[in-house]
Amino acid sequence: xxxxxxxxxxxxxxxxxxxxxxxxxxxxxxxxxxxxxxxxxxxxxxxxxxxxxxxxxxxxxxxxxxxxxxxxxxxxxxxxxxxxxxxxxxxxxxxxxxxxxxxxxxxxxxxxxxxxxxxxxxxxxxxxxxxxxxxxxxxxxxxxxxxxxxxxxxxxxxxxxxxxxxxxxxxxxxxxxxxxxxxxxxxxxxxxxxxxxxxxxxxxxxxxxxxxxxxxxxxxxxxxxxxxxxxxxxxxxxxxxxxxxxxxxxxxxxxxxxxxxxxxxxxxxxxxxxxxxxxxxxxxxxxxxxxxxxxxxxxxxxx
Numbered sequence: 001x002x003x004x005x006x007x008x009x010x011x012x013x014x015x016x017x018x019x020x021x022x023x024x025x026x027x028x029x030x031x032x033x034x035x036x037x038x039x040x041x042x043x044x045x046x047x048x049x050x051x052x053x054x055x056x057x058x059x060x061x062x063x064x065x066x067x068x069x070x071x072x073x074x075x076x077x078x079x080x081x082x083x084x085x086x087x088x089x090x091x092x093x094x095x096x097x098x099x100x101x102x103x104x105x106x107x108x109x110x111x112x113x114x115x116x117x118x119x120x121x122x123x124x125x126x127x128x129x130x131x132x133x134x135x136x137x138x139x140x141x142x143x144x145x146x147x148x149x150x151x152x153x154x155x156x157x158x159x160x161x162x163x164x165x166x167x168x169x170x171x172x173x174x175x176x177x178x179x180x181x182x183x184x185x186x187x188x189x190x191x192x193x194x195x196x197x198x199x200x201x202x203x204x205x206x207x208x209x210x211x212x213x214x215x216x217x218x219x220x221x222x223x224x225x226x227x228x229x230x231x232x233x234x235x236x237x238x239x240x241x242x243x244x245x246x247x248x249x250x251x252x253x254x255x256x257x258x259x260x261x262x263x264x265x266x267x268x269x270x271x272x273x274x275x276x277x278x279x280x281x282x283x284x285x286x287x288x289x290x291x292x293x294x295x296x297x298x299x300x301x302x303x
């Protein structure tokens with residue numbers, strides 16, 4: 001169904017897109033589809049070797065694709081700042097897809113800056129990246145930011161008393177919190193864009209049950225085995241999982257501040273459709289508090 005995903009996207013000729021975590025899985029499929037529809041796509045990731053391989057694969061499928069790779073580690077504020085500095089040579093940025101992530105790490109790990117790894121990579125890193133790229137985004141005509149959330153946001157809550165899981169760490173609690181924070185960020189970014197006249201469209205999306213390497217690199221063990229067994233019956237490919245992300249990023253029908261996912265049973269697979277958003281994701285007061293905390297933790301500002 002990857003072909004149908006490409007058919008759903010209007011021409012992206014003349015647009016510049018940055019896709020985080022684009023060396024495999026959802027990020028790669030998103031970058032590939034955007035490149036095939038004419039966008040200049042900047043793939044980012046932590047592994048330069050995988051980055052080079054991803055570029056080669058895209059060029060085999062689309063020889064005329066305008067694609068390049070830049071090193072970016074979302075678990076390092078220094079790496080984010082250095083990437084943003086390199087981007088300053090660009091005139092503008094049309095599309096930022098905050099996709100990179102880690103899932104349910106069995107043991108608590110921390111980023112280079114001491115953040116719990118899932119919160120730091122999935123949310124705080126993308127928060128800091130978006131803040132640093134805002135000048136480029138605001139110079140574009142009709143810029144969009146897409147944050148990739150998850151079905152796991154439904155069980156998430158923001159624990160301001162133990163945001164970094166230092167006192168009590170649970171792999172799935174930390175993952176759910178990070179994906180809820182990602183969705184809250186997308187909604188709050190749209191609120192602030194509307195209030196301050198940033199002329200930015202902020203959306204969010206989730207892939208449903210997509211067959212990627214995220215489970216194997218995260219929970220592992222019996223969870224990965226169960227996932228591998230269930231995937232053919234309840235899930236879909238990474239290319240199909242990327243369809244809601246691409247819809248949020250490119251469709252004229254995608255609404256500012258909206259959330260999209262697969263439209264099938266349980267939002268596990270299917271064509272892009274509006275996704276269920278839990279009440280805690282819509283809590284504007286807690287989202288504003290999270291924004292203020294995030295600016296302090298990352299040392300960044302959107303002003």
